[in-house]
Amino acid sequence: MIDLWPLIGIVIITVGLALKQNTLLVILVAGVTTGLVADLAVKDILSTLGQSFTQNRYMSLFILVLPMIGVLERYGLRQRAEALIGSMKKASVGKILMTYLALRKITNGMGLNIGGHPSMIRPLIAPMSEAAAEKSTPEFSDEKRQTIRALSAASENFGNFFSQNLFIGTGSLLLIKGVMGDNQLDVKLETMALWALPTAIMSFVVFAIYTKFISARMNKHTTTNEAQISTESQPEKEGH
DSSP, X not given: OOOOGGGHHHXXXXXXXXXXXXXXXXXXXHHHHHHHHTTOOHHHHHHHXXXXXHHTGGGGXXXXXXXXXXXXXXXTHHHHHHHHHHTOTTOOHHHHHHHHHHHHHHHHHTTOOOOOIIIIIIIIIHHHHHHHHHHHOSSOOHHHHHHHHHHHXXXXXXXXXXXXXXXXXXXHHHHHHHHHHHTTOOOOHHHHHHHHHHHHHHHHHHHHHHHHHHHHHHHHHHHHHHHHHHHHHHHHHHHO
């Protein structure tokens, strides 16, 4: 019979993260528990944990950029981004979303995190996009409102996910650097960040095309509804 007790670490990690406990503490408890269940000596467990930390030492470099990011955000980085988007003249849904997407990618490339669904999309980008659509559309349906909100959320996903590796100090690149270095593969951080650039550019193009397509479809739907309303109201006017 296969002994499954050494897999208890997976259960601990799953439950701990589901309960939103401290990630580092959950992983540490899972590692120590797994080692004890597997009959490893405490000395061997600590040695394995220390070795893993040393092998992934590049991850600790990310800590060096945190003070810089904190200072910039403390002195109004997000407020300046909001002012930039809010100052747009004759704003449309496409212009707002593409401006935010470009801003997200540029700041990600500098290691700055000014975006996010709760901090930018929900309170700023989505309401501005809805307001821009309402100006150009007399009949603003709830379906169109939900579509714009979904598109706004997608701009954050495209902006963050496909450009987070542009900064050489980001955690994912540092982790890759550490793993590849352990396998005698010398890859520079600058090279990996450079190869992330085509993905960032193509994701921008894809989202621009997708936004244009969705906007055209919403406008067509609006035009069709207006034509139907006009047709239905004509017999009533003739009757009067």
